[in-house]
Amino acid sequence: MVNPIPTNLLPHLGESYFWVNFFDPSESDDFFERLKEGPSWKQEPIKLFGKTIMQPRLTALYGDPNLPYGYSGIKMIPHPFSPTLLAIKARIESLAGVKFTHVLLNRYRDGKDSMGWHRDNEKELGINPVIASVSFGAARDFHLRLYETKSEKLTLNLSHGSLLIMKGLTQHYWEHQIPKRANLVGERINLTFRVITR
Numbered sequence: 001m002v003n004p005i006p007t008n009l010l011p012h013l014g015e016s017y018f019w020v021n022f023f024d025p026s027e028s029d030d031f032f033e034r035l036k037e038g039p040s041w042k043q044e045p046i047k048l049f050g051k052t053i054m055q056p057r058l059t060a061l062y063g064d065p066n067l068p069y070g071y072s073g074i075k076m077i078p079h080p081f082s083p084t085l086l087a088i089k090a091r092i093e094s095l096a097g098v099k100f101t102h103v104l105l106n107r108y109r110d111g112k113d114s115m116g117w118h119r120d121n122e123k124e125l126g127i128n129p130v131i132a133s134v135s136f137g138a139a140r141d142f143h144l145r146l147y148e149t150k151s152e153k154l155t156l157n158l159s160h161g162s163l164l165i166m167k168g169l170t171q172h173y174w175e176h177q178i179p180k181r182a183n184l185v186g187e188r189i190n191l192t193f194r195v196i197t198r
Contacts, residue, residue, distance in 0.1 A: 003019055003022060003095055005017060006018060006019065009144075009156070010144070010154075010170065010174065011152065013169050013170075013172070013173035013174070014166070014167075014168050014169045014170030014171075014172070014173055014174050015166070015168040015169075016144065016165070016170055016174075017164070017165045018156055018162065018163070018164050018165075019162060019163040019164075020159060020162050021161055022091075022134070022161060022162060022163035023136075023161035023163075024161065025160065025161065027161075028136055028160050028161035029160075031136050032137050032160070032189060034084045035084065035105070035136060035189045035191075036107075036189065038082055039060040039079075039082075039107075040060050040079055041058040041059070041105075042058060043055055043058050044059060044074050044076075045073075045074075046073055047073035052073070056112065056113050056114050056180075057106050057107060057108050057109070057113040057114070057115065058106070058107040058109065058113075059076075059104065059105060059107070060079070060104075060105040060107075061076040061077070061078045061079065061102065061103075061104055061105070062078055062079050062080065062082065062085050062102065062103050062105070063078040063081065063100075063101050063102030063103060063196065064078060064101050064102065064196070065077065065078050065079070065080060067102070067124075067196045067198065069102060069104070069122075069196055070122070071122055076104075078102055081103075085191070088134060088191065089193060092132045092134065092193055095163075095165075096130060096132050096165055098132075098195060099195070100193040100194060100195055101194070101195050101196050101197075102193070102194055102195075102196050103193045104191075104192045104194065105189065105190070105191050105192075106189070106190045106191075106192070107187070107188075107189050107190075108137075108138075108140065108178065108187065108188040108189075108190070109187055110184065110185055110187065111180060111181035111183060111184030111185065112180055112182070113180075114178050114179055114180040115178040116177055117143075117145075117176070117177045118175060118176070118177070119171045119174070119175045119176075120166075120171050120192075120194070121172065124197060124198070125171075125196065125197075126195065128167065128169060128172075129167075129171055129194060129195065130166070130167040130194070130195065131165070131166045131167070131170075131171070131193070132163065132164070132165050132192070132193040132194075133158070133163070133164040133165075133166070133190060133191070133192045133193075134162070134163050134191045134193075135158040135159065135160065135161070135162050135164075135188060135189075136161065136188070136190075136191075137186060137187050137189050138160075138184060138185075138186025138187060138188045139157050139159040139160065139186075139188075140157075140158050140178055140181065140184070140188050141155055141156070141157060141178070141179060142155070142157075142158045142164070142176060142177075142178060143155055143176060143177050143178075143179065144156070144174050144175070145174065145175060145176075146173060147172075147173055147175045148173075158178075158188075158190070178190075
C-alpha cells in the first residue's frame with residue numbers, strides 16, 4: 001500500500017510530514033508487545049546544564065556496531081538490528097527514500113517520563129538529517145517550536161502506529177520535546193530512525 005505524502009506541517013525553514021495510521025492497529029499492537037520485551041533497555045545518566053541526572057525514560061540503540069552515537073555526555077554502542085526493527089525499518093525506508101543506519105528507541109513508562117527541548121543536530125547526523133519517528137502505545141503530545149525565537153509552536157498527537165518524518169532544514173531552525181503528562185498512565189515506545197556518518 002502506497003502512503004500519500006501529506007502536507008508539510010512547517011510554515012517555513014524545514015519539512016515535517018505526519019502519517020496518523022502508518023501502521024494499522026493490529027500490527028501496531030504486535031510491534032508494541034515485541035518491543036517491550038526485545039530491546040536492551042537502559043536508563044542512562046546525562047549531562048544537563050552542567051549537572052548529571054538520570055534520563056526520565058529508558059533508551060536503547062540499534063544499528064551498525066562500528067558507528068557509536070552520543071548526545072548529552074552519553075556514548076552509546078549499538079546492538080545489531082533485530083528482525084522486528086528490520087521489518088519496521090524497511091517499511092519506513094520505502095517511503096522516506098533513505099537507508100537508515102541506526103534507530104534510537106525511547107520507552108516512556110508513564111506520563112512522568114519525558115524528553116526536553118532539543119534539536120537532533122549532532123555532527124554525526126550530517127548537515128540536513130532525515131529523522132523518522134515511529135510511535136507505539138499511549139499517545140503523547142509532541143511540540144515543535146522555532147529554536148531562536150521560541151515562537152510559532154506546533155503540537156502533534158503522536159498516536160499508536162503513527163509516523164513523523166522531519167527533514168531538510170528542520171533540525172537547524174526547529175526544536176522539539178515530549179512534555180510530562182501527570183494524568184497519563186499508559187506506556188509509549190518511540191523509535192527514531194536516523195543516518196549516522198563519520
